[in-house]
Amino acid sequence: xxxxxxxxxxxxxxxxxxxPAYAEQRNFFKIGxxxxxxxxxxxxxxxxxxxxxxxxxxxNAKGGIEVQGKKYPVKLxxxxxxxxxxxxxxxxxxxxxxxxxxxILGPYSSGVTLAVAPVVDKYKIPMITGSAExxxxxxxxxxxTFGTIPPINFTGATSIKTLTEMKPAPKTIAIIGSNDAFSxxxxxxxxxxxxxxxxxxxxxxxxxSGQDMTPLLSAVRSMKPDVIAFGGHDEEHVKFVxxxxxxxxxxxxxxxxxxxxDKAFIDAVGxxxxxxxxTTCWTGTAKTKSKVxxxxxxxxxxxxxxxxxxxxxxxxxxxxxxxxxFQTALQKVGAKPGMDEAMRTKLIQALEQIDVQTxxxxxxxxxxxxxxxxNVGLDPLTVQIQGGHVKTVGPKASVEAPAIYPMKxxxxx
Amino acid sequence: MMELLPQALxxxxxxxxxxxxxxxxxSLTYGVMHVIDFAxxxxxxxxxxxxxxxxxxxxxxxFLFLPVIFVLYFGVGYVIQPVIHRVLSGTKGxxxxxxxxxxxxxxxxxxGLALTAFGFYSNSIPSAFSEGSFNLEPLGLTVTIPTxxxxxxxxxxxxxLILHYLLKKTNFGLGVRALAQHKDAxxxxxxxxxxxxxxxxxxxxxxxxxxxxxLGCILSIGAQMGNEYTIFAFFVVVLAGMGYLAxxxxxxxxxxxxxxxxxxxxxxxxxxxxxFAILYIILLISPRGLFGKGV
Numbered sequence: 001x002x003x004x005x006x007x008x009x010x011x012x013x014x015x016x017x018x019x020p021a022y023a024e025q026r027n028f029f030k031i032g033x034x035x036x037x038x039x040x041x042x043x044x045x046x047x048x049x050x051x052x053x054x055x056x057x058x059x060n061a062k063g064g065i066e067v068q069g070k071k072y073p074v075k076l077x078x079x080x081x082x083x084x085x086x087x088x089x090x091x092x093x094x095x096x097x098x099x100x101x102x103x104i105l106g107p108y109s110s111g112v113t114l115a116v117a118p119v120v121d122k123y124k125i126p127m128i129t130g131s132a133e134x135x136x137x138x139x140x141x142x143x144x145t146f147g148t149i150p151p152i153n154f155t156g157a158t159s160i161k162t163l164t165e166m167k168p169a170p171k172t173i174a175i176i177g178s179n180d181a182f183s184x185x186x187x188x189x190x191x192x193x194x195x196x197x198x199x200x201x202x203x204x205x206x207x208x209s210g211q212d213m214t215p216l217l218s219a220v221r222s223m224k225p226d227v228i229a230f231g232g233h234d235e236e237h238v239k240f241v242x243x244x245x246x247x248x249x250x251x252x253x254x255x256x257x258x259x260x261x262d263k264a265f266i267d268a269v270g271x272x273x274x275x276x277x278x279t280t281c282w283t284g285t286a287k288t289k290s291k292v293x294x295x296x297x298x299x300x301x302x303x304x305x306x307x308x309x310x311x312x313x314x315x316x317x318x319x320x321x322x323x324x325x326f327q328t329a330l331q332k333v334g335a336k337p338g339m340d341e342a343m344r345t346k347l348i349q350a351l352e353q354i355d356v357q358t359x360x361x362x363x364x365x366x367x368x369x370x371x372x373x374x375n376v377g378l379d380p381l382t383v384q385i386q387g388g389h390v391k392t393v394g395p396k397a398s399v400e401a402p403a404i405y406p407m408k409x410x411x412x413x
Numbered sequence: 414m415m416e417l418l419p420q421a422l423x424x425x426x427x428x429x430x431x432x433x434x435x436x437x438x439x440s441l442t443y444g445v446m447h448v449i450d451f452a453x454x455x456x457x458x459x460x461x462x463x464x465x466x467x468x469x470x471x472x473x474x475x476f477l478f479l480p481v482i483f484v485l486y487f488g489v490g491y492v493i494q495p496v497i498h499r500v501l502s503g504t505k506g507x508x509x510x511x512x513x514x515x516x517x518x519x520x521x522x523x524x525g526l527a528l529t530a531f532g533f534y535s536n537s538i539p540s541a542f543s544e545g546s547f548n549l550e551p552l553g554l555t556v557t558i559p560t561x562x563x564x565x566x567x568x569x570x571x572x573x574l575i576l577h578y579l580l581k582k583t584n585f586g587l588g589v590r591a592l593a594q595h596k597d598a599x600x601x602x603x604x605x606x607x608x609x610x611x612x613x614x615x616x617x618x619x620x621x622x623x624x625x626x627x628l629g630c631i632l633s634i635g636a637q638m639g640n641e642y643t644i645f646a647f648f649v650v651v652l653a654g655m656g657y658l659a660x661x662x663x664x665x666x667x668x669x670x671x672x673x674x675x676x677x678x679x680x681x682x683x684x685x686x687x688x689f690a691i692l693y694i695i696l697l698i699s700p701r702g703l704f705g706k707g708v
Contacts, residue, residue, distance in 0.1 A: 038528070042637050046533040179682055206682040210641050212431075212632065215424040215673035216681050218557070219417055235535040238633040242537065246559035246631075248546045264534040268633070411545070 028073045029065065029330070029337050031056075032095030032104040032125075034116055039083025040210065043234045044108035044315065047262065048131050050308055051319025052076060052105050058293050058303070058320075065327050068334050074323075081107050085115030092119040102339055103127065103347070105322055106145070108315070110134030110181035117142040126347050128326060130319030134181040135189075138366075138374045146351055146365050146373045148325060149318040150281055152182070152231075152257070154371060155380035156189030157196070159279040162382035162394030163227055163253050164197045166405040170226030170252055174203035176216065176240075177231035183209070186231025186257050199227070210236065214243045221249040229255040238268050245272055245410040252406035253277055261383060261390050262313040273385045275407045281378040282314040282360050283390050285400060292324050294359035321360035328356045328363075419556045421677045422670065427558070429662075429669025430566030434627060435642050436649035437572055437661045438620035444593045444656030444708070445613045446494075448501055448512040453621055453646045454639025455523035460486060460622025461629040461638070462531050465538050475538050475626050476564070482626060483619040490618025494611040520639065527636035538629035565627050572620060573662055580658070589613060593656065652692055654707025664703055667691075 033052050036045030056074050064071035077099050079091035088107055095101050096119070104120060106129030107113045113132035120127040121144050128146040129137075135151045163170055173194050177187025184206055194201055202223040207213055209232075217240075220228065228251045230240050237259050244254070259265060260278040282288075284301030294300040300320065304312035329335075329350035335343050355364045355377070362377030382394035384403055393403035439453045463482055464475040501512045542561040549556045580586035588609050591599035600606055628634070628642070649668060653660030668688060675687045701707040 038524070038637070040637055040640070042528065043533045043535060043635070205680075207676070208682065208685045211672075211676075211684065212428060213676075214559075214562075215421060215428070215676040218420045218424055219677045221557075222417055222420075235633050235635050235638075238535050238537050242543070242632065246543070246546055246561065247557050248548075248559075268535055268537045270537075270539065 032101035051316035055323030088112035128322040130322035157193035158380035160193035174225040183231040425670035425673030429666035432665035433569035438617040442617040454643035456621035460625030464626030486622035487615040487619035491615035494614035654702025
């Protein structure tokens with residue numbers, strides 16, 4: 001009887017020893033993905049998922065990531081952050097401690113990223129977010145967190161500069177932001193850029209997320225600003241355009257950051273989306289060249305169109321580029337699945353050193369300063385919706401079409 | 414800034430109109446069935462998507478489909494109510510709590526279903542009413558009234574009057590009121606509680622679905638849109654007094670006005686804080702709602 005009990009104990013102990021051993025012996029990279037697959041930010045979360053999935057499909061179609069002559073496929077393990085920072089942090093714990101993932105592809109929103117970053121720092125697991133843009137993430141200098149999309153305070157000034165070059169130049173601006181980490185940062189970035197450009201700010205307001213902004217816009221209308229700039233997410237963009245149209249106020253320019261670059265926004269608002277300006281760092285027509293996976297932006301857009309019936313926007317592209325950044329760093333250090341802490345530290349060092357041209361443009365992470373670990377290799381673009389397509393209208397070196405300014409009145413569309 | 418006051422009041426009233434449409438049927442169903450239906454926002458969402466697809470397939474104005482949507486969702490509500498009734502009429506545990514959990518579960522399930530069926534993108538329902546607005550100029554001040562929001566207010570007033578008529582002037586309404594007051598006594602007087610409950614729940618689901626179409630025209634639609642409307646429906650009904658139907662329009666208008674005035678004259682980021690603060694203060698003074706007539 002006693003012998004039997006000892007045998008059971010030994011069996012359990014063997015199992016505990018065997019599980020990590022199995023994990024280390026796997027012949028594929030197990031990658032955790034934390035993103036918003038439910039809740040208010042479900043649209044953005046699913047766009048990030050498309051970006052990560054497309055990268056994984058392309059890598060696996062080529063046999064996997066080639067490290068020292070051997071190819072290792074990738075397997076994505078998803079965890080739903082539920083658009084809730086606390087749920088995101090819990091998901092990170094689970095992916096790291098139970099799923100024992102090699103590294104993590106990060107959330108859509110800045111709020112969830114800010115909650116997940118301390119967890120990946122604690123467990124020393126590298127994470128690249130292909131979406132989050134709040135400057136707060138990079139100011140915190142999380143050692144294990146990187147991002148492929150430049151922070152909004154890096155990109156925001158470009159669009160304001162483009163607008164100030166219009167003729168007749170705008171003189172006044174009203175800036176509104178939704179009260180979440182990214183949208184608030186967007187509004188603040190526009191404010192800083194507008195102050196530098198000597199635009200008179202007639203209104204600066206942060207409003208609770210998801211609110212009906214009609215009363216606020218009625219007040220803005222009475223100030224007759226030349227430009228209205230808004231920081232928000234997809235659903236709020238649609239509401240914002242409809243509210244402006246309902247109160248019958250057409251500013252000379254309406255600037256709404258990068259959410260407008262997704263085809264779904266254009267589909268949702270139709271002709272009312274025409275001539276809206278946005279800030280981005282990538283479009284499907286960007287002039288990029290790469291030797292990794294997709295040769296250029298157009299090839300990526302075509303692959304996305306085939307997979308999702310949507311050419312993909314800058315968020316989706318940023319997520320696929322996050323995968324490429326990991327891929328490049330893994331090859332650089334010769335890392336294999338089931339990395340130990342020493343190898344993960346080497347991977348972090350490799351990520352800090354990589355300087356790679358991708359379909360998304362250059363990926364080069366800053367290693368110091370306020371943009372620490374954010375991608376500073378890209379050039380911000382000002383875009384405008386023209387004829388149902390996103391066209392680059394600034395800066396001058398990247399122009400695809402001249403900007404249409406001032407905007408056509410809502411009622412005469 | 415005082416020149417903005419007429420616009421602020423107009424916006425507040427129009428916003429209040431939207432809140433009436435969200436909360437009025439929710440209040441009715443609580444008054445009769447004593448269930449807080451956490452799925453109210455999801456019924457609104459389903460109605461919005463039904464209007465969206467009907468418009469997309471036929472090209473006709475979504476407002477033309479309101480009767481069809483009402484009948485369709487009345488049927489859905491009529492069929493589902495007996496299940497909720499069964500949960501609520503249990504003898505073990507706490508049926509009221511079970512009802513809450515049940516509708517909460519329904520809401521989560523509906524949200525998941527919608528995400529799978531309709532996708533994750535936000536959308537908008539186009540309507541001829543969404544296009545225009547007209548200006549009034551009282552005392553030299555310009556007040557803009559968006560047509561679609563005015564239609565929304567008209568819809569809210571119409572629904573309120575119809576429900577009022579139904580409850581006060583018909584035998585069915587007499588039965589509903591009797592059921593709301595005392596279920597057992599109403600049963601003894603010949604009111605079929607199961608069937609009446611099914612009718613009431615059907616009416617509630619039908620009205621909520623029609624409201625979804627209206628909200629899709631005014632604002633936007635998405636698979637996750639329901640949550641915020643559930644919260645606002647709950648606030649309005651609590652402020653009005655739980656189950657006190659006549660208080661709903663006033664509570665909704667008060668919330669709309671507070672929100673509008675606060676957004677224009679104070680810090681917009683604290684708008685919801687102001688709404689909550691007023692709600693708590695009123696409930697502190699009058700725990701049974703604005704008029705002290707809630708359950």
